[in-house]
Amino acid sequence: MTDPRIEALRDGRLHDPNGYLGRHREARQWVVRHFDPHARAAWLRGEGDPRPMRDLGDGVFEWRGDDPPREAPAVEVLRGDTRTQVVSPWSFAPEIGSQDCHLFNEGRLTQAWRVLGAHCRTRGGASGVRFACWAPNAERVSVVGDFNGWDGRCHPMQVHGGSGLWELFVPGLGPGTLYKFEIRHRDSGAVLLKTDPYGQAFELRPGTAARVTAPPAHAWGDAAWMQGRATRDWLRAPLNIYEVHAGSWKRHPGGRFWNWGELAEDLVAYALDMGFTHLELLPVTEHPLDESWGYQCTGYFAPTGRHGSPDDFRAFVDRCHQAGLGVILDWVPAHFPQDDWALARFDGTALYEHQDPRLGLHADWGTHVFNFGRNEVRSFLLSSAAFWLSEFHVDGLRVDAVASMLYLDYSRREGAWLPNRHGGRENLEAIDFLRELNTLVHRDFPGALTLAEESTAWPMVSRPAYLGGLGFSLKWNMGWMNDTLAYMSHDPVHRRFHHDRLTFGQLYAYSENFLLPLSHDEVVHGKRSLLDKMPGDTWQKFANLRLLLALQAVSPGRKLLFMGGEFGQGREWRAGGELDWGLLGTDWHAGVQRCTRDLMRLVRDHPALHELDFEPAGFAWIDCHDAEQSVIALLRRARGGRFVLAVLNFTPVPRPGYRIGVPQGGFYGELFNSDSRHYRGADVGNAAGVHAERLAWMGQPFSAVLTLPPLGALILEPSR
Secondary structure (H helix, E strand, O other), X not given: OOOHHHHHHHHOOOOOHHHOOEEEEEOOEEEEEEEOOOOOEEEEEOOOOOEEOEEEEOXXXXXXXXXXXXXXXXXEEEEOOEEEEEEOHHHOOOOOOHHHHHHHHHOOOOOHXXXXXXXXXXXXXXXXXXXXXXXXXXXXXXXXXHHHOOOOOOOEOEEOXXXXXXXXXXXXXXXXXXXXXXXXXXXXXXXXXXXXXXXXXXXXXXXXXXEOOOOOOXXXXXXXXHHHHHHOOOOOOOOEEEEEOOOOOOEOOOOOEOOHHHHHHHHHHHHHHOOOOEEEEOOOEEOOOHHHOOOOOOEEEEEOHHHOOHHHHHHHHHHHHHHOOEEEEEEOOOEEEOOOOOOOOOOOOOOOEOOOHHHHEEOOOOEEEEOOOOHHHHHHHHHHHHHHHHHOOOOEEEEOOHHHHHEOOOOOOOOOOOOOOOOOOEOHHHHHHHHHHHHHHHHHOOOOEEEEOOOOOOOOOOOOHHHOOOOOOEEEOHHHHHHHXXXXXXXXXXXXXXXXXXXXXXHOOOOOOEEEEEOHHXXXXXXXXXXXXXXXXXXXXXXXXXHHHXXXXXXXXXXXXXXXXXXXXXXXXXXXOOOOHHHHHOHHHXXXXXXXXXXXXXXXXXXXXXXXXXXXXXXXXXXXXXXXXXXXXXXXXXXXXXXXXXXXXXXXXXXEEEEEEEOOOEEEEEEEEOOOHHHOOOOOOOOOEEEEEOOOEOOXXXXXXXXXXXXXXXXXXXXX
8 A cells, every 4th residue: 555645745735744754663674765756766875886766656765674774865866868876855853842832833933044945055065055944734844945846745844743843854955045935724724935034035026036146255344333233322412314216316317226236335435424323224025026125025035136246245244333334224023015926925824914805904005904913923023123233234123103003903994993892993903913023123232212203192202111111212293294294295375384393392302212213204295306396486495405415413302314305306206216316517506515524414413402302491482473474483402401402494585684593692603504605595684693692582682683594594603
């Protein structure tokens, strides 16, 4: 009778191949069995001549003898007219330990990329690759690739009990090998071909196979940066972020992407010269669709191959750090695409996502929602976060779409969502996950930051988890962004009716550690570029844009500006091409660039403009009531009593003889004037500065008379 295990192998249903194939001691004999459905004959190799193996049918070959064969016996197989020597994969005992299986199933394996995925190994003198994946509802999992003709019968994997983890070491493979997992669902029998969720490199689209990577070869040279980051008081230090889409900052003629080495050569120097302290990269996790900008990710452990290898990306981050520039990554745990070759219904069931579409689908984006209550999903996501911080030394993660994670009814109509166990709309499992994520980052990666794109009034987003907060370092201030851009879009003649848009934010400015974003989301999908949002003729548009950038610089909160905004790109951002760098040949755009450079350097270098961003003591209104003339005046303070005075005029009318109250007398030097001819302005202002006299005004003991430039901002500092 045919052994049922041979039939299971033939049919692609054997889930315990190590128990049958490979080297075994049975009764008083040694047995070696090898499986190759493409072989016509096989011989056991050892000392001396090859020993024929008995053909048991369906590609199974067996040798029996009294002498023990090698621990990892070599087998010579005849395929067609070609004889090939291989080492039997099933002779190697599984490596993954019970402790790792337990931690993974408990949601506490936060370095799961070291266990799952594909890893180059040498075992028993044979070099090869260990593959592992999680598919708890599979009857059989095989690794497939060019090396076996993508035939799922050839390399069935071994399951680890009830853990749902599958493993196989395949000798003879190495870096560059393309592979996927073929999965047979244990109930339906459906056969799925899936790419590796833990893959650390992939084919460039449209290919979707994972690629085996070599162990990291990059020698890090950023020890000084990493040590300094661990002890840096980021709450007091400047944070000016240049938000960049690596694929469209610059392109080669013909549209080819720049690689990481080229970006390191130009982008790092440019960002530093412009006064930025950090880059924030739109998602560089692997993604199949360029138009998603990386926000529909399929490779949570792989830098996109569009710009080079993982080691190339390591070298890029290293170059940034050695130059004094931090790197923050956009990271997307809120949702993932429905591509049938990736995470969606990975083993034939809703594994990473929810089964019920009322929990598991984002209708707006056509994506799945992670099941944050499932332990293994938490191991996956926490490990992904730790992977980027550990393997690539990045300095922070900006978490996308946090609001969609927090609310079960986010963008869902009545009846299209399910309440939590208490009957509420809060996603309790997502809240727990976010707290765990932030605790892990701040505990294990000193000085690393987490930034939340969160657009609601959820309390304590940037307060520690142990105090009941979500634990983020910073929260994007979407209220400031919306109010400011709405105000600036009004014709100046109407701005006096909307003056509260400038001042309302101070009512909540210190409830969180806020970052002020002028991000990519504001310059796409018909929203127009920052420049094009500004009203008026050419002169007014550029003056308004310089005024907007100055308002961001003097407002409490860290700064973020999307690429192109720093020189006033005229059209919306398009991910399919590079920025309009040719515009810098005109004075208008070059002037905006010089204005941005001076503002970012001023924020970076002047403690009064960053040191107390998160404390009420760092800010004071001089006058917030002059709606009729659309003027605001404020103080920004540092520790030790230092301060600067900022006065902003949001109308195109010059205002000579404008008296401003100030805290102390003496000379006030003009640090910045957005109407400077250096920025292509009219040079209306106060020359070197003004003197303050002892005349009480606006509740202050001294005052000074200024000339306010039209649609202009002034920043002044008293002499010490």
